[in-house]
Amino acid sequence: MKLLESEKEIISNELQDIVDEFQSKPENLIPILQKVQAKLGYLPLPAMEKIAQALNIPAVDVFGPATFYNQFRLNPPGEHQIKVCMGTACYMAGGNIAMESFERRLNIKEGETSPDRKYSLERVACVGCCAMAPVVVVDDKVERSVTPTRVDGIILSFETNGGKKEMETGQGKEGRKELEQSDREEPQKEGEHNS
Amino acid sequence: MSKMITITIDGRKITAPEGERLLWVALQNGIYIPNLCAIKENSRPSASCRLCFVEVEGFAAPVTSCTLPVREGMVVKTRSPRVDRLVQTAFELLLSHHRLECSSCPGNGSCELQRIAKERRLKLRVKRYKPLEYGTEIDDSPKTFVFDRSKCVLCGRCVWICHNIAKVGALGFSRRGLRRAVTTFGDIPLADSPCTECGLCVEACPVSALY
Known part of the structure:
Protein backbone atom coordinates (compact mmCIF):
# COMPACT_ATOMS: atom_id res chain seq x y z
CA MET A 1 0.00 0.00 0.00
CA LYS A 2 1.49 3.26 -1.12
CA LEU A 3 1.37 6.03 1.42
CA LEU A 4 0.31 9.53 0.54
CA GLU A 5 2.65 12.41 1.35
CA SER A 6 0.13 13.86 3.77
CA GLU A 7 -0.03 10.54 5.60
CA LYS A 8 3.71 10.36 5.99
CA GLU A 9 3.59 13.77 7.58
CA ILE A 10 0.84 12.77 9.98
CA ILE A 11 2.73 9.61 10.89
CA SER A 12 5.91 11.47 11.72
CA ASN A 13 4.12 14.23 13.62
CA GLU A 14 1.46 12.37 15.57
CA LEU A 15 3.43 9.28 16.33
CA GLN A 16 6.08 10.93 18.44
CA ASP A 17 3.38 12.35 20.74
CA ILE A 18 1.78 8.97 21.25
CA VAL A 19 5.07 7.19 21.82
CA ASP A 20 6.19 9.86 24.29
CA GLU A 21 3.13 9.21 26.44
CA PHE A 22 4.41 5.76 27.26
CA GLN A 23 7.54 4.51 28.92
CA SER A 24 9.97 2.69 26.70
CA LYS A 25 8.99 -0.79 27.87
CA PRO A 26 8.07 -3.71 25.60
CA GLU A 27 4.86 -4.34 27.57
CA ASN A 28 3.52 -1.00 26.36
CA LEU A 29 3.48 -2.27 22.77
CA ILE A 30 -0.20 -3.19 22.57
CA PRO A 31 -1.51 0.04 24.17
CA ILE A 32 0.68 2.05 21.79
CA LEU A 33 -0.54 0.09 18.77
CA GLN A 34 -4.13 0.66 19.88
CA LYS A 35 -3.60 4.35 20.28
CA VAL A 36 -1.84 4.70 16.95
CA GLN A 37 -4.62 2.82 15.21
CA ALA A 38 -7.24 5.00 16.90
CA LYS A 39 -5.43 8.05 15.55
CA LEU A 40 -4.55 6.87 12.03
CA GLY A 41 -7.27 4.28 11.46
CA TYR A 42 -4.67 1.61 10.71
CA LEU A 43 -1.06 0.66 11.33
CA PRO A 44 1.25 1.69 8.49
CA LEU A 45 4.62 -0.03 8.31
CA PRO A 46 6.65 3.15 8.90
CA ALA A 47 4.65 3.72 12.09
CA MET A 48 5.48 0.22 13.30
CA GLU A 49 9.15 0.84 12.62
CA LYS A 50 9.04 3.99 14.70
CA ILE A 51 7.28 2.23 17.55
CA ALA A 52 9.94 -0.48 17.47
CA GLN A 53 12.66 2.14 17.69
CA ALA A 54 10.95 3.84 20.60
CA LEU A 55 10.58 0.57 22.51
CA ASN A 56 14.03 -0.60 21.53
CA ILE A 57 12.83 -3.92 20.09
CA PRO A 58 13.26 -5.43 16.60
CA ALA A 59 10.65 -4.21 14.11
CA VAL A 60 9.51 -7.76 13.47
CA ASP A 61 8.38 -7.98 17.11
CA VAL A 62 5.92 -5.19 16.41
CA PHE A 63 4.83 -6.76 13.14
CA GLY A 64 4.05 -10.07 14.90
CA PRO A 65 1.41 -8.82 17.37
CA ALA A 66 0.04 -6.36 14.79
CA THR A 67 -0.70 -9.25 12.42
CA PHE A 68 -1.73 -11.64 15.21
CA TYR A 69 -4.64 -9.65 16.60
CA ASN A 70 -7.68 -9.06 14.43
CA GLN A 71 -8.26 -5.68 16.03
CA PHE A 72 -5.28 -4.26 14.16
CA ARG A 73 -5.46 -3.52 10.48
CA LEU A 74 -2.45 -2.97 8.26
CA ASN A 75 -4.28 -1.24 5.45
CA PRO A 76 -6.18 2.04 5.56
CA PRO A 77 -9.96 1.71 5.60
CA GLY A 78 -11.35 2.40 2.15
CA GLU A 79 -14.06 4.87 1.28
CA HIS A 80 -16.40 1.91 1.09
CA GLN A 81 -15.80 -0.84 3.60
CA ILE A 82 -16.90 -4.25 2.50
CA LYS A 83 -17.13 -6.90 5.20
CA VAL A 84 -17.83 -10.42 4.08
CA CYS A 85 -19.23 -12.68 6.77
CA MET A 86 -17.38 -15.94 7.23
CA GLY A 87 -19.38 -17.21 10.17
CA THR A 88 -20.48 -20.83 10.05
CA ALA A 89 -23.86 -20.24 8.38
CA CYS A 90 -22.52 -17.76 5.83
CA TYR A 91 -19.53 -19.90 5.08
CA MET A 92 -21.72 -22.93 4.43
CA ALA A 93 -24.04 -20.85 2.25
CA GLY A 94 -21.14 -19.69 0.09
CA GLY A 95 -19.52 -16.79 1.92
CA ASN A 96 -16.19 -17.78 0.42
CA ILE A 97 -17.71 -17.50 -3.06
CA ALA A 98 -18.83 -13.95 -2.25
CA MET A 99 -15.35 -13.20 -0.89
CA GLU A 100 -13.67 -14.55 -4.01
CA SER A 101 -15.99 -12.55 -6.22
CA PHE A 102 -15.07 -9.36 -4.40
CA GLU A 103 -11.39 -10.24 -4.58
CA ARG A 104 -11.62 -10.76 -8.32
CA ARG A 105 -13.77 -7.72 -9.00
CA LEU A 106 -11.76 -5.31 -6.87
CA ASN A 107 -8.45 -6.97 -7.67
CA ILE A 108 -7.42 -6.99 -4.03
CA LYS A 109 -7.06 -9.74 -1.45
CA GLU A 110 -8.92 -10.12 1.80
CA GLY A 111 -7.69 -7.52 4.31
CA GLU A 112 -6.42 -5.20 1.61
CA THR A 113 -7.48 -1.81 0.30
CA SER A 114 -7.70 -0.90 -3.37
CA PRO A 115 -4.88 1.41 -4.52
CA ASP A 116 -7.34 4.27 -5.11
CA ARG A 117 -8.53 3.85 -1.48
CA LYS A 118 -12.08 3.38 -2.71
CA TYR A 119 -12.74 -0.08 -1.32
CA SER A 120 -11.41 -2.13 1.55
CA LEU A 121 -12.25 -5.79 1.89
CA GLU A 122 -12.42 -7.62 5.20
CA ARG A 123 -13.70 -10.87 6.59
CA VAL A 124 -15.79 -10.82 9.73
CA ALA A 125 -17.13 -13.61 11.87
CA CYS A 126 -20.92 -13.49 12.22
CA VAL A 127 -22.79 -10.21 11.96
CA GLY A 128 -25.77 -11.76 13.71
CA CYS A 129 -28.26 -12.42 10.95
CA CYS A 130 -27.52 -15.96 9.86
CA ALA A 131 -30.94 -16.42 8.28
CA MET A 132 -29.83 -14.07 5.52
CA ALA A 133 -26.65 -15.99 4.71
CA PRO A 134 -24.36 -15.38 2.96
CA VAL A 135 -24.22 -11.87 4.33
CA VAL A 136 -22.03 -8.98 3.27
CA VAL A 137 -21.94 -5.70 5.17
CA VAL A 138 -21.24 -2.77 2.89
CA ASP A 139 -20.73 0.50 4.76
CA ASP A 140 -22.92 -0.65 7.68
CA LYS A 141 -25.62 -1.84 5.32
CA VAL A 142 -26.39 -5.54 5.37
CA GLU A 143 -26.73 -7.30 2.03
CA ARG A 144 -28.51 -10.65 2.13
CA SER A 145 -27.94 -13.80 0.05
CA VAL A 146 -24.99 -12.37 -1.82
CA THR A 147 -24.21 -14.16 -5.07
CA PRO A 148 -21.46 -13.21 -7.53
CA THR A 149 -24.10 -11.40 -9.59
CA ARG A 150 -25.06 -9.37 -6.54
CA VAL A 151 -21.39 -8.58 -5.99
CA ASP A 152 -21.27 -7.09 -9.45
CA GLY A 153 -24.45 -5.17 -8.63
CA ILE A 154 -23.04 -3.73 -5.42
CA ILE A 155 -19.87 -2.55 -7.09
CA LEU A 156 -21.72 -1.25 -10.13
CA SER A 157 -24.01 0.82 -7.92
CA PHE A 158 -20.97 2.51 -6.40
CA GLU A 159 -19.38 3.10 -9.79
CA THR A 160 -22.50 4.67 -11.31
CA ASN A 161 -23.92 6.37 -8.24
CA GLY A 162 -20.75 8.08 -7.26
CA GLY A 163 -20.79 6.23 -3.98
CA LYS A 164 -24.36 7.00 -2.98
CA LYS A 165 -25.72 4.29 -0.77
CA GLU A 166 -29.30 4.55 -2.02
CA MET A 167 -29.82 1.55 -4.19
CA GLU A 168 -32.26 -1.19 -4.74
CA THR A 169 -31.42 -3.96 -2.31
CA GLY A 170 -34.15 -6.48 -2.97
CA GLN A 171 -35.18 -6.54 0.67
CA GLY A 172 -38.74 -6.46 1.92
CA LYS A 173 -39.97 -4.56 4.92
CA GLU A 174 -39.33 -7.45 7.20
CA GLY A 175 -35.78 -7.78 6.05
CA ARG A 176 -35.25 -4.14 6.85
CA LYS A 177 -36.43 -4.57 10.44
CA GLU A 178 -34.29 -7.58 10.95
CA LEU A 179 -31.49 -5.57 9.55
CA GLU A 180 -31.79 -2.67 11.88
CA GLN A 181 -31.71 -4.96 14.80
CA SER A 182 -28.67 -6.77 13.56
CA ASP A 183 -27.00 -3.46 12.87
CA ARG A 184 -27.36 -2.47 16.46
CA GLU A 185 -25.92 -5.72 17.68
CA GLU A 186 -23.11 -5.67 15.28
CA PRO A 187 -20.40 -3.60 16.97
CA GLN A 188 -20.64 -5.62 20.13
CA LYS A 189 -20.59 -8.94 18.32
CA GLU A 190 -17.67 -7.95 16.21
CA GLY A 191 -15.72 -6.85 19.24
CA GLU A 192 -16.22 -10.25 20.78
CA HIS A 193 -14.82 -12.05 17.83
CA ASN A 194 -12.03 -9.71 17.09
CA SER A 195 -10.48 -9.47 20.50
CA MET B 1 27.14 -25.54 41.29
CA GLU B 92 1.39 -36.23 11.91
CA LEU B 93 -0.04 -32.74 12.45
CA LEU B 94 3.43 -31.28 11.98
CA LEU B 95 3.94 -33.29 8.81
CA SER B 96 0.64 -32.07 7.40
CA HIS B 97 2.25 -28.64 7.14
CA HIS B 98 5.61 -29.78 5.82
CA ARG B 99 6.32 -30.36 2.16
CA LEU B 100 7.46 -33.97 2.10
CA GLU B 101 10.02 -34.56 -0.59
CA CYS B 102 12.78 -36.22 1.38
CA SER B 103 14.65 -37.73 -1.57
CA SER B 104 15.30 -34.34 -3.16
CA CYS B 105 15.57 -32.36 0.09
CA PRO B 106 18.92 -30.86 1.10
CA GLY B 107 18.23 -32.00 4.66
CA ASN B 108 17.84 -35.65 3.72
CA GLY B 109 19.68 -37.69 6.31
CA SER B 110 20.16 -34.90 8.83
CA CYS B 111 16.49 -34.06 9.25
CA GLU B 112 15.06 -34.12 12.75
CA LEU B 113 11.70 -35.31 11.43
CA GLN B 114 13.37 -38.31 9.84
CA ARG B 115 15.15 -39.03 13.10
CA ILE B 116 11.92 -38.91 15.10
CA ALA B 117 10.19 -41.13 12.55
CA LYS B 118 13.00 -43.64 12.82
CA GLU B 119 13.25 -43.63 16.61
CA ARG B 120 9.52 -43.88 17.19
CA ARG B 121 8.76 -45.99 14.11
CA LEU B 122 6.40 -43.41 12.71
CA LYS B 123 5.62 -43.04 9.04
CA LEU B 124 6.77 -39.99 7.13
CA ARG B 125 3.36 -39.77 5.57
CA VAL B 126 0.16 -37.91 6.37
CA LYS B 127 -2.61 -40.41 6.51
CA ARG B 128 -5.31 -39.07 8.78
CA TYR B 129 -5.20 -35.39 7.95
CA LYS B 130 -5.63 -33.35 4.85
CA PRO B 131 -2.27 -31.78 4.05
CA LEU B 132 -2.51 -28.03 4.45
CA GLU B 133 -1.83 -25.67 1.65
CA TYR B 134 1.56 -24.18 2.23
CA GLY B 135 3.04 -21.17 0.56
CA THR B 136 5.38 -22.19 -2.19
CA GLU B 137 7.36 -19.00 -2.31
CA ILE B 138 11.03 -19.53 -1.61
CA ASP B 139 13.13 -16.66 -0.32
CA ASP B 140 16.53 -17.05 -1.97
CA SER B 141 17.49 -13.40 -1.59
CA PRO B 142 20.29 -13.97 0.97
CA LYS B 143 23.65 -14.84 -0.58
CA THR B 144 24.53 -17.65 1.78
CA PHE B 145 21.26 -19.49 2.40
CA VAL B 146 17.69 -20.11 1.23
CA PHE B 147 14.43 -19.99 3.17
CA ASP B 148 11.82 -22.46 1.99
CA ARG B 149 8.60 -21.73 3.91
CA SER B 150 6.85 -24.85 2.65
CA LYS B 151 9.09 -26.94 4.90
CA CYS B 152 8.87 -24.76 7.99
CA VAL B 153 7.21 -26.49 10.95
CA LEU B 154 7.10 -23.29 13.06
CA CYS B 155 9.31 -24.67 15.82
CA GLY B 156 10.60 -21.15 16.44
CA ARG B 157 14.25 -22.09 16.87
CA CYS B 158 15.46 -19.68 14.19
CA VAL B 159 13.35 -16.88 15.70
CA TRP B 160 14.80 -17.43 19.17
CA ILE B 161 18.37 -17.69 17.90
CA CYS B 162 17.94 -14.59 15.74
CA HIS B 163 16.71 -12.60 18.73
CA ASN B 164 18.77 -13.96 21.58
CA ILE B 165 22.05 -15.28 20.21
CA ALA B 166 22.58 -13.33 17.00
CA LYS B 167 20.77 -10.34 18.57
CA VAL B 168 19.59 -9.25 15.15
CA GLY B 169 15.83 -9.74 15.18
CA ALA B 170 15.27 -10.14 11.47
CA LEU B 171 13.03 -13.19 11.75
CA GLY B 172 9.80 -13.33 13.69
CA PHE B 173 6.38 -14.93 13.80
CA SER B 174 3.48 -13.25 12.11
CA ARG B 175 -0.28 -13.83 11.82
CA ARG B 176 -1.94 -16.72 13.51
CA GLY B 177 -3.77 -19.99 13.09
CA LEU B 178 -3.23 -21.69 9.76
CA ARG B 179 -1.61 -18.56 8.38
CA ARG B 180 1.06 -18.39 11.07
CA ALA B 181 4.45 -18.02 9.49
CA VAL B 182 8.04 -17.14 10.13
CA THR B 183 8.62 -13.89 8.29
CA THR B 184 10.50 -10.64 8.31
CA PHE B 185 9.09 -7.22 9.10
CA GLY B 186 6.47 -6.43 6.46
CA ASP B 187 7.11 -9.80 4.74
CA ILE B 188 10.07 -8.33 2.85
CA PRO B 189 12.83 -10.58 1.45
CA LEU B 190 15.52 -11.45 3.98
CA ALA B 191 18.17 -9.57 2.02
CA ASP B 192 16.22 -6.31 2.52
CA SER B 193 15.69 -7.00 6.24
CA PRO B 194 18.17 -6.34 9.06
CA CYS B 195 19.47 -9.91 8.52
CA THR B 196 23.26 -10.09 8.71
CA GLU B 197 23.44 -13.56 7.17
CA CYS B 198 25.23 -14.87 10.23
CA GLY B 199 23.88 -18.32 9.45
CA LEU B 200 22.90 -19.20 13.02
CA CYS B 201 19.27 -19.75 12.00
CA VAL B 202 20.39 -22.16 9.28
CA GLU B 203 22.26 -24.22 11.88
CA ALA B 204 19.27 -24.09 14.20
CA CYS B 205 16.67 -25.24 11.68
CA PRO B 206 15.85 -28.91 12.35
CA VAL B 207 13.96 -29.53 9.12
CA SER B 208 16.00 -27.73 6.45
CA ALA B 209 13.49 -25.01 5.81
CA LEU B 210 16.57 -22.83 6.03
CA TYR B 211 19.49 -24.34 4.17
Missing part, protein backbone atom coordinates in the same frame (compact mmCIF):
# COMPACT_ATOMS: atom_id res chain seq x y z
CA SER B 2 23.77 -26.94 42.12
CA LYS B 3 23.10 -30.06 44.14
CA MET B 4 23.34 -33.39 42.35
CA ILE B 5 20.28 -35.61 42.54
CA THR B 6 19.32 -39.05 41.31
CA ILE B 7 16.39 -39.79 39.07
CA THR B 8 15.23 -42.89 37.23
CA ILE B 9 14.55 -42.82 33.50
CA ASP B 10 13.31 -46.04 31.92
CA GLY B 11 14.73 -48.04 34.85
CA ARG B 12 18.17 -46.41 34.63
CA LYS B 13 19.53 -44.45 37.59
CA ILE B 14 20.87 -41.11 36.46
CA THR B 15 22.52 -38.32 38.42
CA ALA B 16 21.86 -34.79 37.32
CA PRO B 17 22.08 -31.28 38.70
CA GLU B 18 18.87 -30.34 40.46
CA GLY B 19 16.58 -28.07 38.46
CA GLU B 20 18.03 -29.07 35.08
CA ARG B 21 15.17 -29.76 32.70
CA LEU B 22 14.30 -33.39 32.13
CA LEU B 23 14.69 -33.37 28.35
CA TRP B 24 18.33 -32.30 28.53
CA VAL B 25 19.15 -34.75 31.32
CA ALA B 26 17.75 -37.58 29.19
CA LEU B 27 19.50 -36.47 26.01
CA GLN B 28 22.85 -36.06 27.79
CA ASN B 29 22.57 -39.62 29.05
CA GLY B 30 21.82 -41.05 25.65
CA ILE B 31 18.10 -41.48 26.15
CA TYR B 32 16.34 -40.04 23.13
CA ILE B 33 13.15 -38.04 23.55
CA PRO B 34 11.78 -36.51 20.33
CA ASN B 35 11.97 -32.71 20.29
CA LEU B 36 11.92 -29.89 17.77
CA CYS B 37 11.33 -26.59 19.51
CA ALA B 38 13.58 -27.10 22.55
CA ILE B 39 16.61 -24.87 23.01
CA LYS B 40 18.80 -25.56 25.99
CA GLU B 41 19.76 -21.94 26.60
CA ASN B 42 16.16 -20.80 26.56
CA SER B 43 14.99 -20.48 30.15
CA ARG B 44 11.38 -20.16 29.05
CA PRO B 45 10.70 -23.06 26.69
CA SER B 46 7.78 -22.57 24.32
CA ALA B 47 6.87 -26.29 24.51
CA SER B 48 5.06 -25.87 21.23
CA CYS B 49 6.08 -28.93 19.23
CA ARG B 50 4.31 -31.34 21.62
CA LEU B 51 6.75 -34.15 20.86
CA CYS B 52 8.73 -34.48 24.08
CA PHE B 53 5.98 -36.01 26.20
CA VAL B 54 6.98 -38.47 28.95
CA GLU B 55 5.19 -40.21 31.80
CA VAL B 56 6.32 -39.12 35.24
CA GLU B 57 5.19 -40.92 38.37
CA GLY B 58 2.88 -38.69 40.36
CA PHE B 59 1.58 -36.84 37.31
CA ALA B 60 -1.90 -37.75 36.10
CA ALA B 61 -1.15 -37.09 32.43
CA PRO B 62 1.97 -37.12 30.26
CA VAL B 63 4.09 -34.00 30.64
CA THR B 64 6.40 -32.15 28.26
CA SER B 65 9.92 -32.98 29.38
CA CYS B 66 11.39 -29.74 28.05
CA THR B 67 9.53 -27.74 30.71
CA LEU B 68 9.98 -30.08 33.67
CA PRO B 69 12.84 -29.45 36.13
CA VAL B 70 14.18 -32.70 37.61
CA ARG B 71 13.69 -33.43 41.31
CA GLU B 72 15.18 -36.00 43.65
CA GLY B 73 13.67 -39.43 43.19
CA MET B 74 11.74 -38.67 40.02
CA VAL B 75 10.66 -41.79 38.13
CA VAL B 76 10.26 -41.27 34.39
CA LYS B 77 9.10 -43.47 31.56
CA THR B 78 9.80 -42.14 28.07
CA ARG B 79 7.34 -44.49 26.39
CA SER B 80 3.78 -45.52 27.16
CA PRO B 81 0.66 -46.00 25.02
CA ARG B 82 -0.55 -42.55 26.03
CA VAL B 83 2.76 -40.88 25.21
CA ASP B 84 3.05 -42.71 21.90
CA ARG B 85 -0.41 -41.65 20.89
CA LEU B 86 0.18 -37.99 21.72
CA VAL B 87 3.49 -37.98 19.88
CA GLN B 88 2.08 -39.80 16.87
CA THR B 89 -0.72 -37.28 16.51
CA ALA B 90 1.52 -34.27 17.07
CA PHE B 91 4.00 -35.65 14.57
